[in-house]
Amino acid sequence: MSANPEIHSSVSLRSCEKCPLHNAANLRRLGVNTVGFDHVVALLGNPNTGKSTVFNALTGLRQHVGNWTGKTVARAEGAFHHRGRTFKLVDLPGAYSLFSSSHHEEIARDFVLFGQPDVTVVVVDATRLERNLVLVLQALEITDRVVVALNLMDEARRHAIEIDVRALSRRLGIPVVPMAARQGEGIPDLLRAIEEIVSGAFVPHPRQVNHQSESLERALSDLVPQIEAEFPHLPNARWVALRLLDGDHSIIQAIREGTLGNVDQMERRAMPSLNRPGLIEET
Amino acid sequence: MSPGEAILSRAATLRSEFGAELSDHVAESFFTEASAITRDTVQREGERGRMTLDRTIDRVLTSRALGFPVMFLMLWGVFWITIAGANYPSSLLAWLTMDVIHSWLHTAADAILLPAWLSGFLLDGVYLAMAWVLSVMLPPMAIFFPLFTLLEDLGYLPRVAFNLDRLFKWSGAHGKQVLSMMMGYGCNAAGIVSTRIIDSPRERLIAILTNNFSICNGRWPTLILIGTIFLGASAPAGMATLIASASVVFTCILGIIFTLLVSAILSRTWLRGQASTFSLELPPYRPPRILQTLWTSLIDRTLIVLWRALVMAAPAGAVIWLTSNIEIGDTSIAGHLVNLLGPLGWLMGLNGVILLAYVVAIPANEIIIPTILMLTLTLSITDPSLTGMASAGVMVEFEEGTIQRVLSLGGWTMLTAINLMLFCLLHNPCSTTILTIWKETRSLRWTAVATLMPLALGGIVCTATATIARLMGWV
Numbered sequence: 001m002s003a004n005p006e007i008h009s010s011v012s013l014r015s016c017e018k019c020p021l022h023n024a025a026n027l028r029r030l031g032v033n034t035v036g037f038d039h040v041v042a043l044l045g046n047p048n049t050g051k052s053t054v055f056n057a058l059t060g061l062r063q064h065v066g067n068w069t070g071k072t073v074a075r076a077e078g079a080f081h082h083r084g085r086t087f088k089l090v091d092l093p094g095a096y097s098l099f100s101s102s103h104h105e106e107i108a109r110d111f112v113l114f115g116q117p118d119v120t121v122v123v124v125d126a127t128r129l130e131r132n133l134v135l136v137l138q139a140l141e142i143t144d145r146v147v148v149a150l151n152l153m154d155e156a157r158r159h160a161i162e163i164d165v166r167a168l169s170r171r172l173g174i175p176v177v178p179m180a181a182r183q184g185e186g187i188p189d190l191l192r193a194i195e196e197i198v199s200g201a202f203v204p205h206p207r208q209v210n211h212q213s214e215s216l217e218r219a220l221s222d223l224v225p226q227i228e229a230e231f232p233h234l235p236n237a238r239w240v241a242l243r244l245l246d247g248d249h250s251i252i253q254a255i256r257e258g259t260l261g262n263v264d265q266m267e268r269r270a271m272p273s274l275n276r277p278g279l280i281e282e283t
Numbered sequence: 284m285s286p287g288e289a290i291l292s293r294a295a296t297l298r299s300e301f302g303a304e305l306s307d308h309v310a311e312s313f314f315t316e317a318s319a320i321t322r323d324t325v326q327r328e329g330e331r332g333r334m335t336l337d338r339t340i341d342r343v344l345t346s347r348a349l350g351f352p353v354m355f356l357m358l359w360g361v362f363w364i365t366i367a368g369a370n371y372p373s374s375l376l377a378w379l380t381m382d383v384i385h386s387w388l389h390t391a392a393d394a395i396l397l398p399a400w401l402s403g404f405l406l407d408g409v410y411l412a413m414a415w416v417l418s419v420m421l422p423p424m425a426i427f428f429p430l431f432t433l434l435e436d437l438g439y440l441p442r443v444a445f446n447l448d449r450l451f452k453w454s455g456a457h458g459k460q461v462l463s464m465m466m467g468y469g470c471n472a473a474g475i476v477s478t479r480i481i482d483s484p485r486e487r488l489i490a491i492l493t494n495n496f497s498i499c500n501g502r503w504p505t506l507i508l509i510g511t512i513f514l515g516a517s518a519p520a521g522m523a524t525l526i527a528s529a530s531v532v533f534t535c536i537l538g539i540i541f542t543l544l545v546s547a548i549l550s551r552t553w554l555r556g557q558a559s560t561f562s563l564e565l566p567p568y569r570p571p572r573i574l575q576t577l578w579t580s581l582i583d584r585t586l587i588v589l590w591r592a593l594v595m596a597a598p599a600g601a602v603i604w605l606t607s608n609i610e611i612g613d614t615s616i617a618g619h620l621v622n623l624l625g626p627l628g629w630l631m632g633l634n635g636v637i638l639l640a641y642v643v644a645i646p647a648n649e650i651i652i653p654t655i656l657m658l659t660l661t662l663s664i665t666d667p668s669l670t671g672m673a674s675a676g677v678m679v680e681f682e683e684g685t686i687q688r689v690l691s692l693g694g695w696t697m698l699t700a701i702n703l704m705l706f707c708l709l710h711n712p713c714s715t716t717i718l719t720i721w722k723e724t725r726s727l728r729w730t731a732v733a734t735l736m737p738l739a740l741g742g743i744v745c746t747a748t749a750t751i752a753r754l755m756g757w758v
Binding site: 048099104127129130131133134136137138155159160161162163164167168171172182209213215216219222223226227229230241242244245246247252255256258 | 286287288289290291293294297298300301305308309310312313314316317318320321323324325326327479480566567569572
C-alpha cells in the first residue's frame with residue numbers, strides 16, 4: 001500500500017473519504033482542459049475493469065461507461081488538479097496483454113512505452129486477480145512507476161474473495177490501492193499513491209519476472225546496446241529487444257520507418273487503413 | 284545497411300536460433316508468476332453466491348431455446364413502457380408549448396408591433412418547429428433511454444451479442460459487429476467509431492456499411508409515433524399499446540435481419556474473406572445504480588439528442604415556413620417540390636411530402652415528423668375542417684386524433700404509415716454519420732456505398748410493398 005503509515009492507522013481519515021468537502025478541497029476536476037499539466041498519468045487495465053469509471057471520478061468528465069468489453073476504442077484524455085499539481089490523465093483502451101498485436105491493445109502498449117507517463121495506473125479486477133496480474137507484470141517490464149488500482153473490491157467482498165493487499169503490494173514492490181470506483185471508494189488513496197510516486201516519496205522496487213533463461217539473457221545483451229545506440233531516447237530498450245526476439249511486426253515496422261518512440265505516428269499507423277488498395281482481395 | 288536494418292537482421296538471426304520456444308517461454312513466465320502471486324495473496328471462501336447465480340441466469344438468457352424469446356419480450360416490454368408512458372406527458376407538453384405559450388408569444392409580438400411577416404417567420408416557423416420536436420421527442424426519449432441504459436449497465440447487452448453471434452458467424456461477419464450494432468441503437472456515428480474494436484479491415488467495413496440498419500436515437504421517436512397513431516389506433520381498444528410497441532419491435536428486428544443479409548451478401552461478394560475468431564467476455568451482472576443511470580442518461584443522451592434536434596429544428600422550421608409562404612406562380616415553393624417528388628413518392632407507397640421531409644432532415648432524422656406535419660398542413664390548408672387549427676405552415680394543436688386527421692387529409696393510408704416505418708429504417712444515414720464514415724474509412728467510394736446502399740434498399744423495399752398492396756387491392 002501507500003508508504004504513508006498514518007492513512008491506515010487513522011480511522012477518522014477513512015471516514016473523511018466519504019465527505020464531499022474533503023474530496024473537493026483536494027481534488028479539482030478539470031474536465032478536458034489538458035493544457036499546462038505537470039505530470040501524465042496513464043490508465044491501463046483489462047477490458048471492463050472500470051478504467052473509465054476511475055477516469056470519470058478523477059476528471060469529472062462523463063465518458064460513457066458500459067458494462068461490456070471494448071467500450072473505449074481510442075485514448076481519452078482529461079485532467080485534474082491535486083494538491084498543487086496538475087495531472088493529465090489518459091484513459092487507454094482495455095488490453096489483456098501488452099504483447100498482443102490487436103490494434104487497440106497496441107494503442108495502450110505504445111502509450112505506456114513511448115508516451116512515457118509519469119505514473120501508469122493499472123486498474124485490476126479484484127475478482128479476477130490472476131488473469132489481471134499478467135498485465136501488471138508486463139507493465140512492470142516496461143516501467144517501474146506503476147500503481148495497482150485494485151478495483152471492484154465490492155464485488156470481491158460479495159463473492160467472499162479475500163485479498164491480502166499488503167502482501168500483494170510487497171510481492172509486486174509497488175503501491176496497491178483497494179477501490180470500489182463506482183462508489184467512489186478508494187479515490188483519495190489512489191490520488192495519494194500517484195502523488196507519492198511523482199514526488200519521489202515512494203520509490204517503487206518492482207519485482208521483475210525472472211525469465212530464467214541464460215540464452216535469452218545472452219541474446220538481450222547482444223541486442224540491447226545496439227538499440228540503445230540507435231534510439232538513445234528510448235525509455236526501455238530491453239523491452240523493445242524482447243519484442244524483437246518475439247518477432248513483433250509493429251515494432252519491426254517502427255524501427256524500419258524510424259518512428260519508434262513517436263506515439264502519435266505509431267498510433268496513426270496502428271489504425272487499419274480501409275482505403276488501402278487491395279483490401280478486397282485480402283483474405 | 285542502415286543501423287535500423289542492422290538491428291533487425293541481428294534480431295532475426297537470434298530469433299531463428301531460439302525458435303518459437305523463446306516467445307512461449309517469455310509469455311509463460313508471466314502466467315506462472317501471476318498464479319504464484321495469486322496463490323499467496325487471495326483467499327476464496329468457496330466462492331459461493333453470485334458467481335453461480337450469474338451462471339444460472341446466463342444459462343437461461345443465452346440458451347438456445349429461451350435466448351431469443353427473452354430478448355424479444357424484453358424489447359417489447361421496453362417499448363410498451365415507453366409508448367404507454369409517453370402518451371400523456373406528450374400531449375401536456377404540446378398543449379403548453381403550442382397552445383398556451385405560442386398564443387402568448389403572438390400577443391406579445393402584436394403588442395410590440397412586430398410586422399406580421401417577422402412574427403410569422405419567428406413564431407410560426409422557428410418556434411413552432413422547436414415546440415413540436417420538444418413535445419414529440421422528449422417524453423419517449425426520457426423513458427426509453429434510461430430503460431436501455433439500465434439493461435446495458437446490468438450487463439445484458441453482451442448476452443444479446445452472445446445470442447446473435449451464431450447468426451453473425453453465418454453471415455460471415457465478425458462477432459464483435461454485434462457490439463457496434465448495439466452502439467448504433469444509440470447513435471450511428473458512435474456505432475461507426477466503435478467498429479474500431481474489429482481488427483480485420485474487411486470485417487470492419489462490413490460493420491460500417493451495415494451500421495445504419497441499427498435504428499438510432501433520432502429515428503425511434505418517428506417509429507414510436509407512427510406505430511402509435513396508425514397501427515396502434517387500428518387495433519381493438521386495450522390492445523393499442525401492445526400492437527404499437529410490437530410494430531416498433533418488428534421494425535427493429537427487421538433491421539437486424541437486413542444487417543445479417545447485407546453482411547452475408549457483402550462477405551460472399553465484394554468483401555470476401557475469412558471470418559476471424561474472437562473471444563467474447565460475459566461480464567458479471569452488476570446491479571445498476573438506478574438514480575445515477577437515470578441522471579446520466581437524461582443528461583448524456585436525452586438532453587444532448589434533444590438539443591441537437593432543437594438546433595436542427597430551428598433552421599428547418601424557418602425553411603419550411605419560407606418555402607410554404609413564398610409563392611412562384613400560384614403555388615408555394617414547397618408545393619412545387621412536393622408535386623415534383625409526388626410520383627416517386629406514390630411509387631414507393633409514400634408521398635411527396637415525406638420525401639421532401641427526408642431531404643430537409645438529412646442533417647438530423649429527429650425532425651422528420653414535425654416537418655411532415657407542417658408540410659402536410661400547409662398544403663391541405665384549404666380544407667374547412669382544419670380551419671382554426673392551422674394557417675400556412677403552422678400547426679397549433681396536438682392530439683393523437685388531430686395528427687391522424689391531418690395525415691388522412693394528406694392522403695395517408697395504412698400503407699403510407701407502414702412504408703414510412705420501413706423507410707425510416709432503410710434510408711441514407713444522417714450527415715453526421717456520413718461524415719464519420721468518411722473520417723473512419725478515408726474512402727469516398729465506401730462512404731458513397733454506405734450512404735446510397737440503404738437508400739436504394741429503402742426504395743426497393745417500399746416500392747415492393749406498395750406494389751403488392753395495390754395488386755392485392757388492400758389500398
